[in-house]
Amino acid sequence: MTRPGVARALRAVAERGRDGFYLGEFGQGLIGLGAGEYTEADLAAPGADWVEPLKVRVYGHDVWSMPPNSQGYLLLRSLAIAEGLDLPASPRHPGWAHLLAESARVAGYDRLDVLHEAAKDLLDPAETARRRALVDPRSRLRLRAPAEAGDTTYLCVVDSDGMGVSLIQSNASGFGSMLFEPRTGINLHNRGIGFSLKPGHPAEYGPGRRPPHTLTPALITRRDGTLRSVVGTMGGDAQPQILLQVITRLLLHGEEPGQAIAAPRWRLGTGGTGFDTWDAPDDAVLDLEEGASWGDGLAAIGHRVAALPYGSSFGHAHLIDVRADGMLAGAADPRSLVGSAIGR
Known part of the structure; x- marks a missing residue:
């Protein structure tokens, strides 16, 4: 099995870092999949932090x-x-x-x-x-x-x-959300299952938030x-x-x-x-x-x-x-x- 889209995405990461991934071919496809949930500004903002264990x-x-x-x-x-x-x-x-x-x-x-x-x-x-x-x-x-x-x-x-x-890395479920970004063929995780849909819950789903x-x-x-x-x-x-x-x-x-x-x-x-x-x-x-x-x-x-x-x-x-x-x-x-x- 060959995954040329994944190969292109990895090459973009090697050449341009995170921008090569989120602002490149994969990012554009992700915006199309998101039905308005994601914007270019979301993908441009870094989302990783050094934390105290x-x-x-x-x-x-x-x-x-x-x-x-x-x-x-x-x-x-x-x-x-x-x-x-x-x-x-x-x-x-x-x-x-x-x-x-x-x-x-x-x-x-x-x-x-x-x-x-x-x-x-x-x-x-x-x-x-x-x-x-x-x-x-x-x-x-x-x-x-x-x-x-x-x-x-x-x-x-x-x-x-x-x-x-x-x-450790995880998609959550076996194939995550079952969605694949169509250009690269990269599948998307479903870690959003950790969010709550109950209004006012401390882990309520919302923009810029991270799920448990x-x-x-x-x-x-x-x-x-x-x-x-x-x-x-x-x-x-x-x-x-x-x-x-x-x-x-x-x-x-x-x-x-x-x-x-x-x-x-x-x-x-x-x-x-x-x-x-x-x-x-x-x-x-x-x-x-x-x-x-x-x-x-x-x-x-x-x-x-x-x-x-x-x-x-x-x-x-x-x-x-x-x-x-x-x-x-x-x-x-x-x-x-x-x-x-x-x-x-």
Whole structure:
């Protein structure tokens, strides 16, 4: 298959930077597709910023992720909640999955109400403590639902100087909006699904605004500021839930990257799009991968449990760990048909 339009667009970027893309052939086609939603002035205005990442200190390390409009705060809040709980020593114990799942649930049940690009104080320690106190080690919490009811690529790299990059890109749904700019053949994402159409909502759709989104790239540093790990995953709403499990295995239980990545997982599921977990958080089922040892124990304390095949529905997580001696250990998720770990 050849994509000459994509090749022309990439050549324009190489020669003219962002203007070659947004003010060139692709931009003109996008304006035609937008039915008045986009103007040349919109495309001429830069839309990327350097931002301050969010951070929590857990298990003797600093874990970093993206600020709003990303849902990265859910990973960090979940980790902070879980660190204050009495996790079983073995990740095979049903209580391990229960406490992490409850940490994810109490961290995110109100995401649709509070996540927008200007959201502040989402990692307030007092609020984290309040939510932690809701977790019962013996029972699944009943949550109040809000008032109303992808396709992702992740890569990470560490160079010989110790510089690490945790990078994620996504169309949202598999082919995004299903629209293709006709001149170049470039398809358009549908990240606009994160907007609210409710008047007055803090994430209401409007000009010049950015939608809440699910992308949660992460990195981990030691107390002295040196890089420990770069990690991320695809998985829609489940990205913070997947990384909560991987990072806990890595930092608390001392598992090797390959173990932490390949181990069975749970996720909060609805059987829907992968972007609707928090529409009705109390209706979410705890999906378990085949091979997980937690099923009977979780059902006994009130979780609705469903077993699913080991595979892509539980994300494709990838990780590079920097050892204290500077050696690197990487792992690509065996659930991915195209993921790979390469070193030299």
